[in-house]
Amino acid sequence: MNRLISVVAQAGMWLAAFISVFPFLWMVTGATNTANDITGGRFLPGTNLFVNIAKFFELVDAGRVFFNSFFVAITGTALTLVVSSLAGYGFEIFASKARDRVFAGLLLLLSVPFAAMMIPLFVMFSGAGLINTYIAMIAPGVASIFMIFYFRQNTKSFPHELRDAAKLDGLKEHQIFWFIYIPVMRSTYAAAMIILFMTNWNAYLWPLIVLQTNEMKTITLTVASLATAYTPDYGLIMIANVLATLPTVLVFFLLQRRFVEGMLGGVK
Amino acid sequence: MQTLTRRENLTGWAFTAPALALLGLFMIYPILWSLYMSFMTGKGMNFKFGGFANVERLTKDPIFLHALGNTLTFLAIQVPIMIILALVFAVALNNPRLRGRAVLRTAIFLPCVTSLVVYSVLFKSMFAEDGVVNDALLFLHIISDPIPWMNDPFWAKVLIILAITWRWTGYNMVFYLAALQNIDPSIYEAARIDGVPARARFFKITIPMLRHVILFTTVLSTIGTLQLFDEVNNITASQGQGGRPADATLTLSLYIYNLTFRFMPSFGYAATISWVIVILVGLLSWAQFRLAREK
Incomplete structure (x- = not known):
């Protein structure tokens, strides 16, 4: 009986893994x-690869699209890391009653869905003439409550003695942050960086709202607009899919442990 | 709590100020504005105060009620299936007797790496009427006619549920795995020596020990499903419009998007619907917290 269960479990897990992959x-x-082969269910490799690639590069200004994706993902990630870790550090190291109340309020805001902010944000950015710009794409995500929470949680493991020693050496508070805290916490930053990069790279709803011309679109949006066209050509869409997935898959396989750490966030 | 000098207190505010300013501008202000707007009626940028007119409109709007019903259906069916699957996978992967654990774990986690748009497009192509999934099911004699995944209201809902489950089960599993690794193995050892059967060990030890993580992931999944958008705007979409067929997969978020950006914008009414989501998130999270505490 036990043997049977373990055989079934083993087979079930391999089936789940197959479906996942x-x-x-x-x-x-x-x-x-x-x-036609794709929507017809052909799962063996074919001979149309170079035709698909040619069609993709003919239809899509790939250089521009990838520049947009990388620019938005890298800038957004860097700004979010700085702003959110500053706040997480501040909330933990300089904990006070007033700031703890503010922090609790932020956690409450975490449950407000993006839908409730989307329309006012759109009206704000169009009022400021910033629709279809990188600023509109990046700015709303820079202060991330989730990341502030994550950095506060991780700051609990930052040794206070380091701060005290640095103060004796005459370092100012901001110098302690830049020259002691960031280097010591680099693995915390690495995990956060991976998750933020992926979130920014894969963003869809907000970019769909604020980016309106093809030359501003990211690869994620390009995939969506190719696929929702009147007659989608799945051959070239698969090329776009591969290119859109490659960076995140690479990051995952190179930094698997950090990746999972970042995903778990402050919850452990 | 330590006592801070006045100077340290100011430094604390200085560190948190950039984030708080940005959150005020891009989160708190928009939330208050959308609350205010939900009392406004009118199209485009011509608002006038309408009191509870929007709330009244909600109760008489068949499309809204339909979208609400769809969203709650996805929530009630998909979240439990996924949580249970993720738990089962985590427990199986935590068992040292399972072979190939590292490979299996990586494979099941892999879907989290894809963007919602990319995986939606992949699912759309795999679930075409004469596509690879129907071919496989026909070949295995599980079905005798191809399933109209995208053209039948029932199967379209099933497809969305399958898709979300594929994308998020591994994600939830990782939380459970991390929590399982924190359980002291000697607890299981003691239970085994006392002759507690495997099933009882699962329900009496594992589940109670994971209660907080299960609660956390359930709340996260509830919030995510109530905001479902990317999948229904890409998988069950044709000719640039999502939520098909016959609005069978129209969700609240998609309806808000349509009201704002596809039709002549009704900001006030759309804002009211977004508050329906906020209230649902609040109520359901509260209920889940209560439920977890009582156990």
């Missing part, structure tokens, strides 16, 4: 097939 295989073989 299949869409990735589907995407890669799809890139070598024609649109």
Whole structure:
């Protein structure tokens, strides 16, 4: 009986793993097939790879699209890391009753969905003439409550003795943050960086609202607009899918441990 | 709590000020504004005060009621399925007798790496009427006719549920795995020596020990599902419009988006619907916290 259960469990897990991985295989073989083959269910590699690639680069200004994606993801990630870690550090190291109340208020705000802010944000940015700009794309995400929480949690493990020693050496508070805290906490930053990069790279709803021309679109938005076209060509869409997924998959496989750490956030 | 000097207290505010200023501008101000707007009626930028006119409109708007019903259906069916699957996978992966654990864990986690848009597009192509999934089901004699995944209101909902489950089960599993690794193995050892059967060990030890993580992931999933947008605007979409067929997969977020950006904008009414989501998130999180505490 026990043996049977373990065989069933083993088989079930491999089936789950296969289902989890299949869409990735589907995407890669799809890139070598024609649109008709793809929607017709062909899952063997085909011979249409170079045609698909050519069509993709003909239809999409790939250089511009990838510049947009990388620019927005890198700038957004860097700004969020700085602003949110400053706040997380401040809330933890200089804990006071008043600031703890503010912090509790922020956690409450965490449950307000983006839908409730989306319309006013859109009206604000269009009123400021900032629709279809990088600023509109990046600015609303820079102060992330989740990341502030994450950095506060992790700051609990930052040794107070380091701060005291640095103060004796005459370092100012902001110098302690830049020259002691950041280097000591680099693995915390690395995990946060991975998650933020992925979130920014994959963002859809807000960019869909504020980016209106093709030359401002990110690769994620390009995939969506190719796929919702009147007659979507899945051959070239699969090329776009592969290119859109490659950076995050690479980061995942190179930094798997940090990746999972970042995903778990401050909750452990 | 330590006592801070006046100077340290000011430094504390200085460190938190940039984030607080940005949150005020891009979060608190918009939230208050949308609350105010939910009392406004009119199209485009011509608002006038309408009191509870928007709330009244909600109760008579069949599309809203439909979207609300769809969203709650996704929530009630998808979240439990996913949480249970994730728990089962985590417990299985935590068992040292399972072979190939590292590979299995990585594979099941992998879907979290994709963007919601990319995986939506992949699912759309795999679930085409003569697509690879129907081919496989026909080949295995599970079905005798192809399933109209995208053209039948029932199957379209099933497809969305399958898709979300594929994307998020591994994510939830990682939380449970981390929590399971924190449970002292000697507790299980003692239970085994006392002759507690495996099933009882699961329900009497594992589940209670993971209660907080389960609560946390359930609340996160509830918030996520109530805001469901990317999938229904990409998988069950045709000719640039999501939520098909016949609005069978229209969600509250998608309806807000349509009201604001697709039709002549009704900011006030759309803002009212966004507050329905806020209230639902609040109520459901509260209920889940109560439920977890009582156990």
